[in-house]
Amino acid sequence: MANITNDEVDVVVVGLGWTGSLMSIELAQAGLKVRALERGEDRNNADFAYPKPADQYAYGVRNKIMVTPKDGALTVRHNMHSTALPTRKWGAFVPGTGVGGSGLHWTGVLIRPTPTDIKLKTYADQAYKPGILQEDMRIGDFPFTWEEMEPYLDKFDKICGLSGNTGNLRGEIQEGGDPFEGPRSNPYPLPALKDTLNCSMFAEAARKLGYHPFPNPSANVSQAWTNPYGNQIAPCNYCGYCSKYPCLNYSKASPQTAVMDALKRMDNFDYRVNANVLKVELHPDGKTARGVTYADADGNIVFQPAKIVVLAGFQFVNVRLMLLSGIGKPYDPITETGVVGRNYAYLSNGGTTLFFKDKHFNPFATAGATGQMFNDVSPGNYDGPSLGFIGGAKIHSSQATGTPIGTALPKGTPDWGQGWKEGMQDWYGHSMKISISTGCMSYRGHYVDLDPTYKDPWGQPLLRITFDWKENELKLQQYLRTIVNNIAQELSPDSYSESFLSMDSHWDITKYVSTHNVGGAVMGESPETSALNRYLQSWDVHNVFVPGGNAFPQNFQANPTALIGAITLFSAQAIKEQYLKNPGPLVQA
Amino acid sequence: MLLNKQTSRRKFLLSSLIALPALGVTIKGLTAAAAAEMIAPSLEGYSPTFFSAAEWAFITAACDRFIPANGRGPGALETNVPVFMDQQLAGDLGSEIYLEGPFDLKAPAELGYQIPYTPQEIYRNGIKAVDAWCKQTHRDTFAALDAATQNDVLKKLQASEVNFAEFGEEVLKAKAFFNEALALAKQGYLADPIYGGNKGMKAWIAIGFPGARASYLEWVAQHNVKYPLGPVSLNGDRG
Numbered sequence: 001m002a003n004i005t006n007d008e009v010d011v012v013v014v015g016l017g018w019t020g021s022l023m024s025i026e027l028a029q030a031g032l033k034v035r036a037l038e039r040g041e042d043r044n045n046a047d048f049a050y051p052k053p054a055d056q057y058a059y060g061v062r063n064k065i066m067v068t069p070k071d072g073a074l075t076v077r078h079n080m081h082s083t084a085l086p087t088r089k090w091g092a093f094v095p096g097t098g099v100g101g102s103g104l105h106w107t108g109v110l111i112r113p114t115p116t117d118i119k120l121k122t123y124a125d126q127a128y129k130p131g132i133l134q135e136d137m138r139i140g141d142f143p144f145t146w147e148e149m150e151p152y153l154d155k156f157d158k159i160c161g162l163s164g165n166t167g168n169l170r171g172e173i174q175e176g177g178d179p180f181e182g183p184r185s186n187p188y189p190l191p192a193l194k195d196t197l198n199c200s201m202f203a204e205a206a207r208k209l210g211y212h213p214f215p216n217p218s219a220n221v222s223q224a225w226t227n228p229y230g231n232q233i234a235p236c237n238y239c240g241y242c243s244k245y246p247c248l249n250y251s252k253a254s255p256q257t258a259v260m261d262a263l264k265r266m267d268n269f270d271y272r273v274n275a276n277v278l279k280v281e282l283h284p285d286g287k288t289a290r291g292v293t294y295a296d297a298d299g300n301i302v303f304q305p306a307k308i309v310v311l312a313g314f315q316f317v318n319v320r321l322m323l324l325s326g327i328g329k330p331y332d333p334i335t336e337t338g339v340v341g342r343n344y345a346y347l348s349n350g351g352t353t354l355f356f357k358d359k360h361f362n363p364f365a366t367a368g369a370t371g372q373m374f375n376d377v378s379p380g381n382y383d384g385p386s387l388g389f390i391g392g393a394k395i396h397s398s399q400a401t402g403t404p405i406g407t408a409l410p411k412g413t414p415d416w417g418q419g420w421k422e423g424m425q426d427w428y429g430h431s432m433k434i435s436i437s438t439g440c441m442s443y444r445g446h447y448v449d450l451d452p453t454y455k456d457p458w459g460q461p462l463l464r465i466t467f468d469w470k471e472n473e474l475k476l477q478q479y480l481r482t483i484v485n486n487i488a489q490e491l492s493p494d495s496y497s498e499s500f501l502s503m504d505s506h507w508d509i510t511k512y513v514s515t516h517n518v519g520g521a522v523m524g525e526s527p528e529t530s531a532l533n534r535y536l537q538s539w540d541v542h543n544v545f546v547p548g549g550n551a552f553p554q555n556f557q558a559n560p561t562a563l564i565g566a567i568t569l570f571s572a573q574a575i576k577e578q579y580l581k582n583p584g585p586l587v588q589a
Numbered sequence: 590m591l592l593n594k595q596t597s598r599r600k601f602l603l604s605s606l607i608a609l610p611a612l613g614v615t616i617k618g619l620t621a622a623a624a625a626e627m628i629a630p631s632l633e634g635y636s637p638t639f640f641s642a643a644e645w646a647f648i649t650a651a652c653d654r655f656i657p658a659n660g661r662g663p664g665a666l667e668t669n670v671p672v673f674m675d676q677q678l679a680g681d682l683g684s685e686i687y688l689e690g691p692f693d694l695k696a697p698a699e700l701g702y703q704i705p706y707t708p709q710e711i712y713r714n715g716i717k718a719v720d721a722w723c724k725q726t727h728r729d730t731f732a733a734l735d736a737a738t739q740n741d742v743l744k745k746l747q748a749s750e751v752n753f754a755e756f757g758e759e760v761l762k763a764k765a766f767f768n769e770a771l772a773l774a775k776q777g778y779l780a781d782p783i784y785g786g787n788k789g790m791k792a793w794i795a796i797g798f799p800g801a802r803a804s805y806l807e808w809v810a811q812h813n814v815k816y817p818l819g820p821v822s823l824n825g826d827r828g
Contacts, residue, residue, distance in 0.1 A: 054801035365805030
């Protein structure tokens with residue numbers, strides 16, 4: 001072990017997933033010397049050559065490309081009066097690691113939030129009478145307009161080769177798309193993926209009941225695509241191994257397929273793997289960072305000097321590094337002061353599984369993003385104000401995979417013995433699911449901070465999550481359950497079984513929901529209530545930028561990646577056009 | 590590691606056998622999958638790496654109850670599920686778990702796994718406790734009981750009606766042990782044969798899962814048509 005100091009770079013990027021690779025290529029294109037530090041392994045396309053990823057046990061069960069809890073655990077508690085315990089095994093969410101990060105194994109559903117989702121606080125103040133929403137709710141507006149962000153959403157759509165149906169082209173509603181989407185400047189780059197049987201059945205029933213279904217917007221591309229960086233993405237072959245798997249067909253937009261090939265060819269970019277950043281080092285006045293310290297694979301402690309620091313890890317990695325480094329004032333839920341850690345939010349899911357003895361769904365023949373959804377239950381598009389809750393859901397029938405471990409069986413099927421064995425033969429491939437993925441509001445008592453007890457292998461405190469379901473989210477679940485089951489009944493299955501939260505549910509970290517954890521270092525108009533300004537720049541340390549889901553003031557019903565990509569590109573543009581000329585706060589507090 | 594050696598031996602033997610069916614020729618009526626099955630280790634001849642003889646007797650008996658031979662479709666013993674479990678426990682299973690203390694054994698179920706055990710310790714301590722209970726209650730080890738009694742014992746474990754603490758096991762609950770073993774057995778039954786179970790891809794053939802084919806562009810839009818092809822495995826075997 002030794003102490004090493006690297007050569008100085010213009011920009012050090014911590015984490016080489018979606019936001020890290022986008023920041024790296026955008027800033028390297030501006031001529032800056034960029035170095036990315038990735039805590040995990042290198043991952044190249046040769047690692048995913050057929051048939052390696054077609055292995056449910058390795059990837060789906062043993063989480064082969066995820067960070068281990070041993071290295072990446074958090075602690076969790078339901079309220080600030082209880083003791084948090086570590087996530088010793090992954091359950092509700094499964095964070096990635098290595099080059100590509102979660103962008104390597106995501107499902108590829110690339111859907112935008114609506115303009116109302118972007119200005120949720122404004123909408124709530126206008127639409128809801130005082131006292132309807134819970135007093136401790138702390139939702140916020142995103143600090144930009146739809147018109148400002150749309151070009152960056154559009155750019156990210158093109159980087160990913162977004163495949164689907166256009167719903168709103170410059171204000172004109174288009175047949176077959178989402179009529180509730182915000183106006184887009186350009187149509188989807190590519191047509192939709194092919195529908196599977198469940199998609200057609202769900203869409204027909206939903207349409208009959210008055211909803212507006214459309215194909216899941218997909219970053220598993222439907223046709224060959226060359227993106228703005230010159231990277232080529234191949235047409236999806238519906239291999240059935242997508243969510244939790246690296247793509248074996250070069251078809252899923254990921255940092256590897258969409259960014260890294262072009263990035264690696266740039267002489268002013270390099271990256272180090274197994275480089276676990278421990279801290280951002282600040283100058284004595286605390287107003288700027290001078291670089292980062294990381295532990296390398298041999299246990300050396302390395303200082304990487306840099307003029308700009310980009311924290312591009314997963315949401316809770318970024319927030320934890322800010323807390324460990326003293327960037328911004330930690331949030332205190334009692335006094336409601338401080339900003340780093342506030343507005344942690346998650347999401348909920350649920351659904352009904354429908355069994356049809358005589359239908360063959362061939363669930364293995366599918367893309368990760370395959371499905372149909374509708375957005376009718378999103379803020380502003382249904383009667384939330386009179387129902388007494390806010391937030392929305394994607395209601396969808398997706399068929400992400402047909403891998404057999406964990407196959408759902410009808411109610412009453414034994415979970416072992418001859419009945420289970422024969423149940424698997426009778427029902428594998430004979431079911432479909434109608435699901436919800438909901439938004440999640442932020443609350444005064446939901447936050448992240450450093451755990452007082454548990455440490456990681458480098459001796460640093462784990463991040464502690466304080467979170468539980470609130471009445472608003474549970475009421476929304478009850479409302480959605482009725483809608484889902486009405487559609488289920490319309491389809492007349494032989495039987496169905498449902499899984500929704502009840503009004504007395506607590507957050508269960510053992511059941512997978514999704515790795516869409518957001519907030520904790522949110523973007524906003526004021527340094528009193530946000531850690532970052534609209535350019536994802538720390539209010540306190542102006543050469544630190546923090547792109548990621550951490551910037552969301554609450555979670556919307558859409559998947560987060562589209563907006564994460566867009567705000568990252570928006571921030572990169574501001575660094576290039578404004579910050580480099582005049583380094584300092586880009587927004588005056 | 591043991592499995593790797595066997596796999597490479599299998600692979601060598603198979604490559605010569607598989608070449609012929611691909612040309613439309615079969616050897617004495619054998620398909621490639623049937624040939625693969627013949628070459629896979631037999632359960633009787635397998636020497637466990639992780640499990641002791643007594644533990645192995647328990648595991649094979651429990652697997653035979655979890656996924657029995659009777660009724661339609663292959664059982665756990667026919668598909669080498671205990672081999673899978675032994676290989677996993679002899680390997681790095683559990684090395685990913687965060688096991689730093691302190692531990693709160695009374696934590697709410699929603700906070701998940703909170704015991705200071707690796708999977709290996711769960712099996713060692715769990716099997717010991719079950720056999721001790723069986724000896725006290727039924728005067729014999731689990732493996733020596735008849736199938737109906739074994740099923741009753743497993744139901745009691747699943748319902749946590751067996752108190753491990755009475756047999757010196759203060760940490761592990763019967764239900765947690767049961768769930769761990771059942772989950773791993775099902776995984777072995779349905780995982781790729783490269784891990785030692787699902788011998789001959791028989792479980793996949795029984796349920797209609799095509800395994801590692803992973804290319805369905807021409808099939809995806811054929812709605813409600815039964816997929817006609819059998820599975821392939823990571824090693825390239827065809828079932």
